[in-house]
Amino acid sequence: MPETVLAQVQQAIVEVPEVGLSILGISHRSDWFAAVVEEAESNIRTLLGLPQDFHVLFLQGGATQQFSMVPMTLLRGSEHPAEYIDSGYWSRKVIQEARREGPIKTLWSGEACRYSRLPTDEELTFSPDAPYLHYVANETVEGLQFHRVLGRDDVPRICDMSSDFLSKPCDADKFSVIYAHAQKNIGPAGVTVVLVRDAVARQASDDLPSFLNYRRHIEARSNLNTPPVFAIYVVLLVTRWLLNDIGGLANMAGINRLKAQQLYAALDEAEGFYQGWANKADRSNMNVAFTLPDERLQQAFFEQSRALGFSGLEGHRAIGGVRASIYNALSLPAVEQLTQFMHDFRRRH
Numbered sequence: 001m002p003e004t005v006l007a008q009v010q011q012a013i014v015e016v017p018e019v020g021l022s023i024l025g026i027s028h029r030s031d032w033f034a035a036v037v038e039e040a041e042s043n044i045r046t047l048l049g050l051p052q053d054f055h056v057l058f059l060q061g062g063a064t065q066q067f068s069m070v071p072m073t074l075l076r077g078s079e080h081p082a083e084y085i086d087s088g089y090w091s092r093k094v095i096q097e098a099r100r101e102g103p104i105k106t107l108w109s110g111e112a113c114r115y116s117r118l119p120t121d122e123e124l125t126f127s128p129d130a131p132y133l134h135y136v137a138n139e140t141v142e143g144l145q146f147h148r149v150l151g152r153d154d155v156p157r158i159c160d161m162s163s164d165f166l167s168k169p170c171d172a173d174k175f176s177v178i179y180a181h182a183q184k185n186i187g188p189a190g191v192t193v194v195l196v197r198d199a200v201a202r203q204a205s206d207d208l209p210s211f212l213n214y215r216r217h218i219e220a221r222s223n224l225n226t227p228p229v230f231a232i233y234v235v236l237l238v239t240r241w242l243l244n245d246i247g248g249l250a251n252m253a254g255i256n257r258l259k260a261q262q263l264y265a266a267l268d269e270a271e272g273f274y275q276g277w278a279n280k281a282d283r284s285n286m287n288v289a290f291t292l293p294d295e296r297l298q299q300a301f302f303e304q305s306r307a308l309g310f311s312g313l314e315g316h317r318a319i320g321g322v323r324a325s326i327y328n329a330l331s332l333p334a335v336e337q338l339t340q341f342m343h344d345f346r347r348r349h
C-alpha cells in the first residue's frame, strides 16, 4: 500500500475522523459506508473511463469465485464452447473451474514451453460462435503480461486482471467482464472488484444462489450480505491516491514501466547470471521472475537480500526461482535499491 494510504488507514483503525468511530466498527448499513461504495465506484469509473452500461461491484470470494461465476452465468446450457487461453498457473486454475460448468475450448496452451511465453496473434484463431473468450491479463506467477487486447469484437471478452488492474489504462470498452481481487494493486485481501456489463448480468439465471448471481449484487449495491467494510474503504483510499497523488493511470503506467525497465535491464546486463523466465516480448511490468545459476547461489541471494530488508522475493512454489513483484505502491527508489543489490551480488559471485 502507498505510505500515504497506510497513514490514513492507521488513523481510521482508531477513528474515522468524520464518523468518530473505528473503521472496524462502522456498520455496513450506515450512510457513511454507502457513500464510500459510491465514491469508490465513481473513482474506478473515472480512472478507467468506464462505459455507462458497466456495473461496478465489490464482491467477496476472491478472483477464484469469478472463475466459476462467469461460466455459471454465461456457459451453462451453451452448445458452443467458451474459449480460454492457457497461459500460466492462474489460467490453469480458471480452466479447471470453467470445465465444471459447460463446454470449453483451450485455444492455446503454454504447457509445452513451461509457460515461458504467450501466444502470438498467428497462433490464435477465435470462433464467432463462442459464448465468450476468457484470458488472464497478467500471469502473476510466471511474470507474463499481454500487452494487447485479444479476441473478436463480436464475442464477449472476459478478463482476469487481478495482478495488473489499475496499473495502467485499459480499453475497458472492449470487455464484457473484468475482475480483479484487491490484494495486488488496490487494497487488502477480502474484496474483489468486478466490472460487469448489464447485458452479461441479465443472463444470470434465477436458479443461481443469490451470492453467485451478479443481478442480486447489483440490486443490493454490493451490500447483499455483510461486505468487507474495511477492505472496500482501503480501495477507496487507493483510488483517491491514484487520482489525486499519481494523476491517473497513464502516469501510473509510466512509473510502472520505469520500474520494470530497471529490473529487466539488470537481468539483460547480467550476461546470463540472472535468467529471466518470460520471453522478452511478453514480460510483465508487475512481476519479474528470474533464476540464478544454481540453488546455492539462489539461497545466498535470498539470505543476503533478506538481511538488507528486502522481502517477498521467493518465487511462487510452482516455478521456484526469484520473483520481484513491483505493484503500484512499490516505489522507484525501492526498485533502484534492488537492482543495485543485484549488481553487487553478481559482482561478488
Ligand SMILES: Cc1ncc(COP(=O)(O)O)c(C=O)c1O
Binding pocket: 061, 062, 063, 064, 065, 090, 136, 138, 139, 140, 141, 160, 161, 162, 163, 181
Ligand atoms: C491473476 C490471478 N488470478 C487469480 C488469483 C486468485 O485470487 P484469489 O486468491 O483472490 O481467489 C490470483 C492470486 O494471486 C492471481 O494472481
